[in-house]
Amino acid sequence: MVIIFVFAHPVIRKKAYRFFWSTHKLYVVLYILCLIHGLARLTGAPRFWLFFIGPGIVYTLDKVVSLRTKYMALDVIETELLPSDVIRVKFYRPPNLKYLSGQWVRLACTAFKTEEFHSFTLTSAPHENFLSCHIKAQGPWTWKLRNYFDPCNYNLEDQPKIRLEGPFGGGNQDWYKFEVAVMVGGGIGVTPYASILNDLVFGTSTNRYSGVACKKVYFLWICPSHRHFEWFIDVLRDVEKKDVTNVLEIHIFITQFFHKFDLRTTMLVSV
Incomplete structure (x- = not known):
């Protein structure tokens, strides 16, 4: 718990996102230790499983559903550098991908570390035949993305892909x-x-x-x-x-x- 807490600090998460994400996966070990903590029965019968089983089932179902769009490699259609250090990335929308306005996805770029995913809101609408995100350059990964697609640096022969997982969130449709x-x-x-x-x-x-x-x-x-x-x-x-x-x-x-x-x-x- 201490390791997860320390590496989740905003400063570390911003400057060393890869380490934050790696240590965050320790939640699996945390829950396993919580489940076996009461086996010694020092203070009574173990009860943590009663609180764990409900959220655990929901989490498992969510992971199974998200496998249908997990890590899709999509072609980049267009990029545009905007004011305030923002880059607009427009990429291919799979025919079977359905989402609600206001939902978000996790993205990675094949031009960098393909396993480093970051969460961004989709700024395209559900009726459009493409996907797009407006990404503000704030941390190392987002600045690397903006600089990579800068017209002065971008190599047209090198066509990276956007890897996508999602969509997530309930949207705002009421x-x-x-x-x-x-x-x-x-x-x-x-x-x-x-x-x-x-x-x-x-x-x-x-x-x-x-x-x-x-x-x-x-x-x-x-x-x-x-x-x-x-x-x-x-x-x-x-x-x-x-x-x-x-x-x-x-x-x-x-x-x-x-x-x-x-x-x-x-x-x-x-x-």
């Missing part, structure tokens, strides 16, 4: 059941809404969802400064163009202004 829905995103938590908002305007304009009761959706995003959503502005503009029924209303709230003389900040204040 909005259409209500006449008015409010969606709130904070900071980096806005990433799932790139998929959700796209799915929303497509669903309302094409009657994709049967019995849609939704008449208005308010999307509110709270972020520290304009530098945190430069890449997301293009996503919002594209969504607004597709919103032919005017069901979506967008509000952005900026909480900090460090750059008093920044022209873009001045324009945002004026608006």
